Amino acid sequence: xxxxxxxxxxxxxxxxxxxxxxxxxxxxxxxxxxxxxxxxxxxxxxxxxxxxxxxxxxxxxxxxxxxxxxxxxxxxxxxxxxxxxxxxxxxxxxxxxxxxxxxxxxxxxxxxxxxxxxxxxxxxxxxxxxxxxxxxxxxxxxxxxxxxxxxxxxxxxxxxxxxxxxxxxxxxxxxxxxxxxxxxxxxxxxxxxxxxxxxxxxxxxxxxxxxxxxxxxxxxxxxxxxxxxxxxxxxxxxxxxxxxxxxxxxxxxxxxxxxxxx
Numbered sequence: 258x259x260x261x262x263x264x265x266x267x268x269x270x271x272x273x274x275x276x277x278x279x280x281x282x283x284x285x286x287x288x289x290x291x292x293x294x295x296x297x298x299x300x301x302x303x304x305x306x307x308x309x310x311x312x313x314x315x316x317x318x319x320x321x322x323x324x325x326x327x328x329x330x331x332x333x334x335x336x337x338x339x340x341x342x343x344x345x346x347x348x349x350x351x352x353x354x355x356x357x358x359x360x361x362x363x364x365x366x367x368x369x370x371x372x373x374x375x376x377x378x379x380x381x382x383x384x385x386x387x388x389x390x391x392x393x394x395x396x397x398x399x400x401x402x403x404x405x406x407x408x409x410x411x412x413x414x415x416x417x418x419x420x421x422x423x424x425x426x427x428x429x430x431x432x433x434x435x436x437x438x439x440x441x442x443x444x445x446x447x448x449x450x451x452x453x454x455x456x457x458x459x460x461x462x463x464x465x466x467x468x469x470x471x472x473x474x475x476x477x478x479x480x481x482x483x484x485x486x487x488x489x490x491x492x493x494x495x496x497x498x499x500x501x502x503x504x505x506x507x508x509x510x511x512x513x514x515x516x517x518x519x
Contacts, residue, residue: 282329284315284322303348305359305379306332316343321361333382340372341365347399348379349408352426353449353518355501356380360410362397370394374410388424392416406447406518445506449516456487456515458508467508477504491517 303311305323312332313324321343323333337343344362351358357379364372372395376386391414398411402423410424446455456467467487469478477493487508493499505514 284324284329284331303346304357305348307357307379314346316346321346335359335361335377338363338375341367344372344395344397347397347408349399350406350451350518351376351399351408351410352385352428353407353516354428355518358385358408360397360399362395362412364395370416372414374412376410388412393419401447404447406449406451445513445515449518450489450491451518452491454489454491454515454517456489456506456513458482458485458487458511460511461485461508465508467506470505470507471499472502472504482508489515 303314305312306325308325308327310325310327313326315322315324317337319337321333321335321337322331323335324330325332335343340363342364344364346362347360348357349360351360359377359379360374361377362372362374364370370393371390373388373390374395374397375384375388377383378385388410391412393414393416396413399408400411401407402409402411403425405425407426411421412424413419413421446457448454458465458467461482461484464481464483467480467482467489468476469480469489470476477499478489479494480487480489487506489506491499499517501518503514503516505512
């Protein structure tokens, strides 16, 4: 009798352990010889349409197609610009304005390895920058390597002697936002900011209150500090992200500004 119960239990456990998968959706008409699909583990790195969910990329030698996994719709098609291969795309803020950029590395195999990268605006889909052509088998990474709040494009090229070049945008971040004059600037790192920003308050020696105000003079966040530094997460007192723009901070007689770019 016990053996029967044990066998029945094993059958139930095996049945419970088995999973069933179904095709949730599919994209048709993808006549590619070297197609592959991937999505990133980090949402921001692969979110093109700004819905905070990674999108799906399909690339080959002729084009890049980007699909929304939520709506299943084709978001964007980018031609291969005459190159044989489109490398891994990166999504990030490279110039400091509110819209993210899509960086594509394209290269050719024959007669020798050559390539360049292209920077597109994710909001307008406009081509913002085309790099000079490089020789050799190119590799690329995109990250904020100097802490200025803007991602740099790091590219390695060359054949027998490899060369690393780090490209950084010279555009004024959020230059569509009005500047606020007549304020004594203190350090805000990074500035412009997309997330956490550190405010340096050299005159603060004890408990104090830092008030963050928007361009209209409204207090959006109050920060209690006990020393010469405050950290702001670019959110208001309700915990909501503040809109992109210039924000003024005041602490006693000290004041400064920081530009927020989302």
